[in-house]
Amino acid sequence: MRRDDRDDPFDDIFNEIERMMEGMGGHIDAADAGFGDDAHVSVYETDEQIRVVADLPGVDRDGLRIKCDGRHVTISASTSTSEYEERIELPGRVDEHSASASFNNGVLEITLDRVDSSANIDLS
Template identity: 90%
Template sequence: MRRDDRDDPFDDIFSEIERMMEGMAGGIDAADAGFGGDAHVSVYETDDEIRVVADLPGVDKDDLRIKCDGRNVTVAATTTTSEYEERIQLPGRVDEHSASASFNNGVLEITLDRTDSSANIDLS
């Protein structure tokens, strides 16, 4: 005799929980989302600067690559067990040449000076 799933009173509940979990993980399996889903990035801003703080467990300083184009910061790392890359959109334009970064106990902190979003153009 074949079991009819419609008779399972918990089937709808489990399906809904699974759908919600997939939605929270952005449709990706959390275990495949770089470093087992443990990486966490926060962006803080003041009038003068923008600070990016990333928790990167299991990463060594030599494994990190950081790039900035003035509007986005890309943080990438490759370890023996995983790869991680995240592009962080900044809340304002920054001077990428002013960037400073520190890495201590798996926590990356990048500080960037804000810049004006437009330039003055002389009319000749």
């Protein structure tokens, strides 16, 4: 809920209500989840592959789950005190069965092979 910036005698009250409502939203932000401002996801692409790199400080390999549906990669991570989940839209369609992943010192790297976006159809 956003309001305009006009002077209003109830500004303090509305600001406090907005703060409380945003706190009830249930959105898990990487900074709020205990991963700090260091949690970061980058996507790199070539003609043959798409690579997703995520910095997940404080996460152990056992607390990590990765899913791919061919268009999105979902990374779920948990520690003893927090949980983090992010769904990343990929810049192209991938073969989810070709995925390989490595996790070293809090850095997750996922490599996926691209799939051709269309197929040639022969006329008979």
